[in-house]
Amino acid sequence: MHSIDAYRAHLEQGSFDDQFRLIHSCARIEESRERMRNLLHGMLENFGPTKICLASAPGRTEMGGNHTDHNHGHVLAAAVNLDCLAAFSKADSNVVTIISEGYNPIKVDISDTEPREDEYETSAAIVRGVAEGFRKLGLNIGGFNGCVHSTIPAGAGLSSSAAFEVLVGRIFSYLFNENKVGPLEIASVAKQAENIHFNKPCGFMDQMASSYEGILSIDFTNPDNPGVTRVDPGFKSKSYADGFYGTRYRLCVIDTGGSHADLTPDYAAIPEEMFQAAKCCGQKQAKGLTLNRILENIDDIREAAGDRAVLRLLHFLGEDERALKQERALHDGDMTEFLRLVAESGHSSSNLLQNCYSPATPKRQPIPLALTLTEQILGSHGVGRVHGGGFAGTIQVYVHESDFERYSRAMKNIFGEHSVIELAIRQPGHEFLTIPQKRTEP
Structure with missing residues (x-):
């Protein structure tokens, strides 16, 4: 951990740019710098000069295995370059305080980690739930102060809640457990926090993908201890600047709008x-x-x-x-x-699973509309599918680079200026942003 001034100095020198490229992509470096500046300012303004660290947890995209995890099947998932980014420091008490742009401050006394009905579907419930999970595993917990910023759009099917759960788990691991808590333990704790404390039924894919990162083939035959295989695509180039792993395709999701609030029965x-x-x-x-x-x-x-x-x-x-x-x-x-x-x-999802629109509102079919228009616009130059849970939200599209701008303009005209969300795959090993060590002369 280092002082805020040390982080600021290295930020302005460009010392974090290589890390930003790896976790957020080349195209987002300026945005990454600004996010870090704001987080450092927020820590100083809200918690004073103190030694801090920065952690990141990514959103995820489902690449295959639509609604298979809950019946012990296989899933292909990947972490993406949209994330929850936090600056944090250890507190002197058992209170976790989190300041997050666009949200009310979170203050949770984790001396009590029991679920609370009045906290259902709140960020406080997630903090308390992750703390409870660590405690039940015999791991250490304690209070911390943090400032958080997320680039994962809420409700866009990219698992913003799982990323926040994993982020809190990584902070507890770093501050109180010598950063030795493994990705499976963090993912398991995160899932339990969402199921029990947040009171939302969910599978295990979201938390696994965020916690492990990279592209994962996950076998849920044993749902408590899923088998995880890292997938290393056999494409020559793996630069973020070269499309989907060096192919001539770009990966994106289209947010078609619509609320998930009334879709729990579906x-x-x-x-x-x-x-x-x-x-x-x-x-x-x-x-x-x-x-x-x-x-x-x-x-x-x-x-x-x-x-x-x-x-x-x-x-x-x-x-x-x-x-x-x-x-x-x-x-x-x-x-x-x-x-x-x-x-x-x-x-198969459209015809057999039937999760592209809700039968309760048959006149609202933004996902079938987006899929049909994608097929009409791209022809053989792209492929789309429903993304995640379905019924409302996003589709996932692989678009040939020659057609991306034309396709993007068409989708924005129909679904809104911010509906097209381009993604890059995030590789593991960059959970924390660290000040680069000085090189010594030979």
């Missing part, structure tokens, strides 16, 4: 129907089922859970296998096959 129905259908086949979840088993029990499934449950089960079977095929295509550097599988995944 989200909950997907795993519940899969569970009901699997039960008719003699299992607790969809993982391990085959097409023959489903066909043998299809009458029972239709009677107990309905036709949509059969379709959703068929989506799971295809999507679970498809996520592994996408991993292999990336590893082999086969972009054509990878994009073919992305398109296949999108069609």
Whole structure:
């Protein structure tokens, strides 16, 4: 940890630019500098001169495995260059105080880490929940002061809440546990904080992707201890300036608008129907089922859970296998096959999983509209699919660089000036921004 003045001096000398390139991309360096200036100013203004450190936790994008994690399937996910960035210092008490631009200050006394109903769906609940998770694992916790800034748009399907949970976990690890808490432990604590303290049911993918970083193939056969394989795409160039891992494609999500507030029943129905259908086949979840088993029990499934449950089960079977095929295509550097599988995944989500719009509001269909327009505008020069939970929010699109500007203008004209969010994949190993060590002469 160093003084605020030391961080400021190195910032103005450009000492952090290489780190900014790695975690935020080349195009965002000026933005990164300004964010850091504001965080340093906020720490000095709110907490006085003190020794601090800076931590970052990324958002994530789902590349394959739409709604497979909750039924113990495979997921392909990646950390992205949008993040929660924090400057922080140790406090003299058990109180965590966080100042975040655009939000009310958070002040949580973690002497008491029990869940509170009056904190449901608040940032305070996340802080208390992460502290509770550390305590239950026998890890150390304590108070800290922090200033936070996020570039992850809320409600855009890029997991802003998971990034904040992982960020708090990284701060507790750094300040009170010699920075030795592993990514699986932090992800597990983060998920429990969201499920119990924040009171939001969710799978495990978001927290895993944010905590591990890079591109991950995740096997949720054992949901408490998922198998994690890092995917190193077989493309020649891996510069952030060269599109999606050196290919001639650029990765983005399109925020189609719409609120997730009234969609909890739609989200909950997907795993519940899969569970009901699997039960008719003699299992607790969809993982391990085959097409023959489903066909043998299809009458029972239709009677107990309905036709949509059969379709959703068929989506799971295809999507679970498809996520592994996408991993292999990336590893082999086969972009054509990878994009073919992305398109296949999108069609399965639309036709079988049926999570592109809510049946309660059939006149509002921004995701099908965005997907159809993407296909019309790009033709063979791009592929789109529903992103994340669905029903409202974002689509994910791989756009050939020759068409990106034209496509971007069209989407902004329809869905708003800030609807197009370009992404880069963030690699692991840059959880903290450190002052570079002085080089010694040989």
